[in-house]
Amino acid sequence: MKDTADYYALITGASEGLGKALATELARRKHALLLVALPGTGLPQVSSELTREHDVKVRFFETDLTRAESPAEIKKYASEQNLKIDILVNNVGIGHGGSIGDYNVSSIEESVFLNMRCTTLMTNTFIDELKQRRKAYILNIGSFGGFLPMPHKGIYSATKSYIYHFSLAVREELRGTGVSVSVAMPGPIITNSKVKKRVALMGFVARSNVIRADRAAAFIIARMFSGRALIIPRYTMRLAYSVGACLPYWMLKIILGRLFKGVD
């Protein structure tokens, strides 16, 4: 095996979807990987596939990231195995939709624990190690929905807004260290059947803004390495971001409310 990478990129939620695409893009760039996802969901197979196809070292750790103990357990495993981390990708996240009063406790907990608590704990747990590197990266995966309060997707958009603000604040705190923090705020990405269904229900606006996971990953990783603070894949989404910034909220809330009503 070509042992080109001494350092590992740690990616949460890497067994499928955008996480797997980000792992594949980093493997293509010959970066060693430490992948994390739930037990029994194909992580060993994804790891051997990436090793075979890209000739890089891939390790995996199976855990439920809704558990508060998981980040410390991952850190312990990485230290025991002498895996030096220089990239932390906080990708894991969940996008339940609904109106307040409709959510059950487990979907609220999953959204808050995965999107906010896990991202925060992982960053807090690994920051000292990342600071030891000459150059290191934190990439947090938010969502375009995090730019605005979104009726009928309120918990999701609020948790992604947290990721946006948290990332930019931490970026400033780390200015002058070798750690660069980026936040990606993508629009719809075709990652799983639920997203496909959601995009179909949301109609023309969503359909004309979707991006393939491999394309989104290539764009995001290139910009992460160039040290960008905010990363928005796809030209139309960057345009929507600029136009949205000029529209009054009363107009946006009508558009957004119509877009997400009845979409899970």
Ligand SMILES: NC(=O)c1ccc[n+]([C@@H]2O[C@H](COP(=O)([O-])OP(=O)(O)OC[C@H]3O[C@@H](n4cnc5c(N)ncnc54)[C@H](OP(=O)(O)O)[C@@H]3O)[C@@H](O)[C@H]2O)c1
């Ligand atoms: N898809 C989109 O349209 C879109 C748009 C904007 C932002 N995003 C964001 O991009 C990120 C990835 O989304 P995705 O669409 O790729 O999701 P996905 O296809 O559902 O994949 C989620 C990944 O997270 C893992 N995971 C889920 N629950 C977990 C848990 N409790 N513990 C450990 N791992 C867990 C899954 O692993 P298992 O196989 O183990 O379940 C899977 O690897 C999320 O943060 C999402 O909010 C997605």
